[in-house]
Amino acid sequence: MNNAQELLEAQQRRFRRLDPALPAVYPLPRHGEPVLAHLDAGRTVAGVSAHAHQPPGTLPSLWSTADTYELFPLLGEHPRAGMDVLLRAFREQLATRAVPERDSACLVTWPSRDVSATRALLDHGFTPLTCLAVRTPTPEVDTKLSGTVKMRRAGPPDSDRVVELAMAELEYAALVGGSVLRPDAAGLKRSAVEVRLRTRSTPGSAKVPGGAPVWLAERNEIPVGLAECGWVDANNHHSGHRIGSGLWGYVNCLSVREEHRGTGIGRDLMTMAHNDFAAAGAVGSFLYYNPANPVSPVFWHRQGYRPLWTIWEIRPATALR
Structure with missing residues (x-):
C-alpha cells in the first residue's frame, strides 16, 4: 500500500472501527511537507509535517509553545510499527531544520482509543499533555448548593x-x-x-x-x-x-x-x-x-x-x- 490516499482510506476505516465519534475526514494541513518511511516487505507509511509560529502577544501563545512542529501520520493498518518508523523519519527531517532549542514542541494529535500507537509515541519521548473530550448534550437536573x-x-x-x-x-x-x-x-x-x-x-x-x-x-x-x-x-x-x-x-x-x-x-x-x-x-x-x-x-x-x-x-x- 504505497499510495497516500490508500493509506488515508485504510486509516479512516480503522478509526471508524475504534471510535464512531471520530469525524469522517482525517484533518491534513493545507500547507506542509511530506514525510515518508519504510516498513518491511516494501510497505511504506507517510505523513505531512507542518510548522506553526505563535508570535508574542497573541492569545494562542498561552496554550502553545512559540514554535510547533506537528506531524499528521498516514499509517493505514500499521499503527504501532508505522508510527515508530514515521517518527524516526520525522526526526531526521527536523534535523535538517533550524529548530529552536527553547519554546518549541513536536506535536502529534491522535485518536485516544488507538492505543496501538501509544507505545511508539512513548518510546520516542512524547507525553500526553492534552485531551480533547466530548459529551452528549443531555440536560441535567439542577442541584441546590447549601449555604449562600x-x-x-x-x-x-x-x-x-x-x-x-x-x-x-x-x-x-x-x-x-x-x-x-x-x-x-x-x-x-x-x-x-x-x-x-x-x-x-x-x-x-x-x-x-x-x-x-x-x-x-x-x-x-x-x-x-x-x-x-x-x-x-x-x-x-x-x-x-x-x-x-x-x-x-x-x-x-x-x-x-x-x-x-x-x-x-x-x-x-x-x-x-x-x-x-x-x-x-x-x-x-x-x-x-x-x-x-x-x-x-x-x-x-x-x-x-x-x-x-x-x-x-x-x-x-x-x-x-
Whole structure:
C-alpha cells in the first residue's frame, strides 16, 4: 500500500472501527511537507509535517509553545510499527531544520482509543499533555448548593472578577499541561474576556456569534467559581476538523477557588452550562483537559466527557528521539 490516499482510506476505516465519534475526514494541513518511511516487505507509511509560529502577544501563545512542529501520520493498518518508523523519519527531517532549542514542541494529535500507537509515541519521548473530550448534550437536573452560593450570567462589569479566576486556572494549568504563563498573560486574557462579556447574543443560525455565555458562582457576593463557555460552528472553526459537524458548546475555562473546591460549585456551574447547550440545540459539547492534572480528568469524566483525541507533545522539539 504505497499510495497516500490508500493509506488515508485504510486509516479512516480503522478509526471508524475504534471510535464512531471520530469525524469522517482525517484533518491534513493545507500547507506542509511530506514525510515518508519504510516498513518491511516494501510497505511504506507517510505523513505531512507542518510548522506553526505563535508570535508574542497573541492569545494562542498561552496554550502553545512559540514554535510547533506537528506531524499528521498516514499509517493505514500499521499503527504501532508505522508510527515508530514515521517518527524516526520525522526526526531526521527536523534535523535538517533550524529548530529552536527553547519554546518549541513536536506535536502529534491522535485518536485516544488507538492505543496501538501509544507505545511508539512513548518510546520516542512524547507525553500526553492534552485531551480533547466530548459529551452528549443531555440536560441535567439542577442541584441546590447549601449555604449562600448563587449562580448568574456574567456581564461587562464583572471583567475583573472573570480575569482573576481565569488567571488562577491558567497558572495551575501551566504546572500540569501545555499552557504557558507568559508575562503578558493577564492582558491577553482581559482582552478576550471583555469581548466575550460584551456580546450577549445566542446562536440562532449556522453562523455562530463571537459572544459566549460566562457564568459566575458567588458566595456572599464574592466570586468563587467561573465557567467561561462558547459556541462553535464546527464548519467554521479551527477545532471543527476534530469533532463532528454542527453547532457545539465549548467549555473554555472552569475555575473554582482552591478553598472552595470539592463543594459542588464546579458541578453546578457545568449543570447551568450543559442545560444552556442543550436548550440551544447543540449536537454536543467539548473541551480540552490535561491528563496530568490530578483533579480535572476525574471531574470531567464524572460530567460525562470522554477523550476523543489525545495531543502528544515533546518540549523542546529537539528532544524528539
